[in-house]
Amino acid sequence: MEGPHNTHGWIGFDEIPAKSQPEAKPGASISPWLExxxxxxxxxxxxxxxxxxxxxxxxxxxxxxxxxxxxxxxxxxxxxxxxxxxxxxxxxxxxxxxxxxxxxxxxxxxxxxxxxxxxxxxxRGESVPGFGRPDASFKYSSPLYKPGVYNKPRWKAGDLVSAVVQTTIGHTREYPLYRGKTGTIDKVYPVAPIQPASPSAQNPVTYTGAYGQAYPDIECRGAGDDQRFVIPLYSVRFNATDIWGQEYAEPDMAIYADLWEPQLTSPVGSIHESLDDQGRLVLEWGRGSLQSSPDLKLWEDVPGALSPYIVQTGQPSGFFRLRL
Amino acid sequence: MSNPDPASSRRQFLKVSSLSGTGAAALLGTTAASHAGDTPTPPADDSRADLGGAPVCDVSATLWPLKTRVNALKQLLYDKGVFTEAMLGGFVDYYTNVVTPRLGATVIAHAWKNPAFAAALTNPPASEPFAATRIIRDFLKDRQLISPQSTGGWSIGPEGEWLRVVQNGPASPGAPPVHNLVVCTLCSCYPQALLGIQPVWYKSRQYRSRAVCAPRGIIREFAAAKPANRLAPYGIPNYQPYVESYLSRLSEIRVWDSNSEARFLVIPSRPAYVSDSWSEQQMTDLISRDSMIGTDIL
Structure with a gap:
């Protein structure tokens, strides 16, 4: 949600309080200064x-x-x-x-x-990155992400990405300082279910090292299991100057934030290609209109094409570009 | 209120208008009321605040002090059978007796002593980015510092399910050092499974807001709050210049915004005064909670 919790980069709050709060010593208290x-x-x-x-x-x-x-x-x-x-x-x-x-x-x-x-x-009727608007019963759906399915990551470490622009009443962990900014994927966090679903002493969880939490932008709405989308997550590295401009931030500084796949797109002017879980070609871009051509000579807008765009199999071979 | 001089200064305007909700209208020679029959009355204080005036807060105005309301909530949840006193006591006991910053310091001391352990924590394979969770869980279980009851058998503990460990110092052998600082810019996400309850400053808006643009300034602020002779026993008579020197050597500072359920733990640079002859116990005593978040330079 947009609001006063998003005070990233505000320097007017003065000194940090309680810096001298002692550490909790084992056996002494839950935390000094807390009752x-x-x-x-x-x-x-x-x-x-x-x-x-x-x-x-x-x-x-x-x-x-x-x-x-x-x-x-x-x-x-x-x-x-x-x-x-x-x-x-x-x-x-x-x-x-x-x-x-x-x-x-x-x-x-x-x-x-x-x-x-x-x-x-x-x-309730808001659009959410990667999902658009919900249906009449306020359920979200996407051609790329299904509830209960652990989707394969479509980006890789080192890829240049832009964080999508969104403004929302709902909860998101894509905060305003990251929106529209370009960064680099530092790490891919693949997703996998926690197994077994009902662990017990006899049947303990096997730790796979994969992430397992749902996409917050939809999960916050509390709509239940058929709206739990477990989507790959990425650690994205931003140069502080790309967030704050040349002079506001300290020099030689990077900010790392975790962003979910639908919150990422290609930097302006580029198309990102990947294959989805079904092996279909997915094209993503941050700005402009998708055009296609059979021969690199005659270019036409692809009618109604929105990012991410799934290229239907069985199409004759051709080429894509962006009209910016 | 006397009829103000139309040529009065802005200061005078503000002074007059602050005396009454209709002050501005009076200055303009008109009234805000536009409907026949309306009697112009000054808005109450609170609605004036809604119009952009004094920042009146209705939390304290209409509700009892927080502590009494928390106790009311606690009693309500007891009455509803949602919690028992034993359940809440169990939580307090866990963070009093099992998980304190000592747990994290034990891990870091072992990493300082064993570079291979540190490397395993900080360089997980691409297929298992949170391998540090499994490695630290097994290390602490072997030392009988955590039990499967508190971890669900798979994580280190609450807020220790998806852990990444980042190391201060040279990014590669011989390279100039980097420094890492952890923040939750929204609220207070924290590697609680290893460090316990967040310090008050970590949850403050001051820290949350500034960490993403002025991390070196934060480190200086923490250093200034420490006594100058903090490291005197180790032959460093003046702590603050020591921190300045540390900062001047950095090639980069990395701020980690804990904005997913992944959690970050910092391995602080092992200071030059810590020799190989130090025991893990001595190292554990030295490693502060704040150094594992990145705000304290040892």
Whole structure:
């Protein structure tokens, strides 16, 4: 979501607080300066509840009014998210959350819950990189990515990539500073299922070293298993000057961020070719219109071609280029 | 309010308009109300803030202090049977007794002593980019520092499922050194399985915002907060110039934004004063939590 959590590169916040906070010593405390029976217990509450859907939990913080977000402590942000998700999952009722219970005060106000819910409603019809708009029942689909399928990576280390431009009410981990910027793929994180799906002491998980979490831009919507898209992830290296310009950032600096395959495209003026899981040729480009030619002489726009474009098998051989 | 002079300065304008929601309109000789029958009244403080005025915060205005609301939430979840006190206590116990920064320091000390172990952590095969997870899990299990109960049998622990280890120092033998710094620019993603609960500064907006554009400045800020004689026992009388010298030798600084579920752990450069005769125990004592995030120079 666009909002005040995206303060990347803001230097006006002054000195970093609490730099002298001591380390936790084994056996002494959960963390010096945290009180075990409320900050410690609350850390447990949000950590455990968030594991149900981390992206949805993160979105819950971002849905706060920007003014309140900016004035809230870290724990206050998590309290808002926990309350919203308890309400939506049926774990607690509106009355439970917004009314005093005995001598205990209300946990959250009705207005901010209502506000967050209405924003989520507005996000339901949004387009998502790689998937476009959802259908009438708000389900996303893609010719390249199927739910429950672990897709083969289509980019390789060393490839030059551009991060797609998007603006969203939903949650994404493609933050504004990366959008539209060009970087290089540092590492490919292939995806694979965690096996077995229900591990036990007798039947432990075999660690494959592959990534296994779903695409946050859709996962945050909490729409269930048929909307869990496990998509290859890439560590992308950006030069700080490409993010911030020549002078704002420190020199000789690189920023590494993890981006999901649908958040990547070719830098302007180039077409990326790859084969999908079914062996079909996939063309991707960041800007311009795709043209084709049978003979490199006569070029015509490919009608309706959008990136990523799957070249249908059985077509006569030909050539592609971009009209910028 | 007296009728202001139309030629008043901008400062005067702001002073007058700040006294009343209708100040600006009064200066312009008109009123904001446009509907017949409306009585022009100044907006309440809060709505004025919505129009771009004073940044009023309704968190503290309408709700009880956070601690009391957290306790209310805790009681609610107990009453609903979602949690028991024992479950929450188990979490606190895990991060008090099993996972503290000591766990990460144990791994780093072993890497300092054993270059082959360090190389295995930092150069995973392309087919297994998170091999460090498996290697560290087995290392800590062998030392009986973690148990399958806390790891689900496959990861190191929560926030230790997909781990990448990056090393400070020369990128290749003889090359000038690089430095790595870890941040979660959105919130607080952290290699919790090895370092425990995040320090407060890691979760601060100050750190999250600035790490991606001024990492050297952050390292200097952390250095300035340390006593000058910090490394005096090792023959370094003045710590801050020592850090400056470290920074001046770097060929590159790399900032890792923990924006997926992958987590990053830094192997700090082994300082010249740490000789081969040091035991792993002595090294573990030296390695700070912050050096494994990249904000502290040892």
């Amino acid at each position: 075990p029976d409320w900050e410690g217990h609350f850390s447990a509450i949000y950590a455990i509840l968030s594991t149900a859907n981390l992206d949805r939990a993160r979105w819950g913080r971002e849905l706060m009014h920007p003014r309140n977000y900016s004035n809230s402590s870290y724990m206050e942000l998590w309290l808002r998210s926990v309350a919203l998700n308890l309400l939506e999952s049926g774990g607690a009722s509106l009355t439970d959350l917004t009314s005093p219970r005995g001598s205990l005060p209300a946990i959250i106000d009705t207005a901010s819950l209502a506000r967050a819910s209405s924003l989520k409603l507005a996000a």
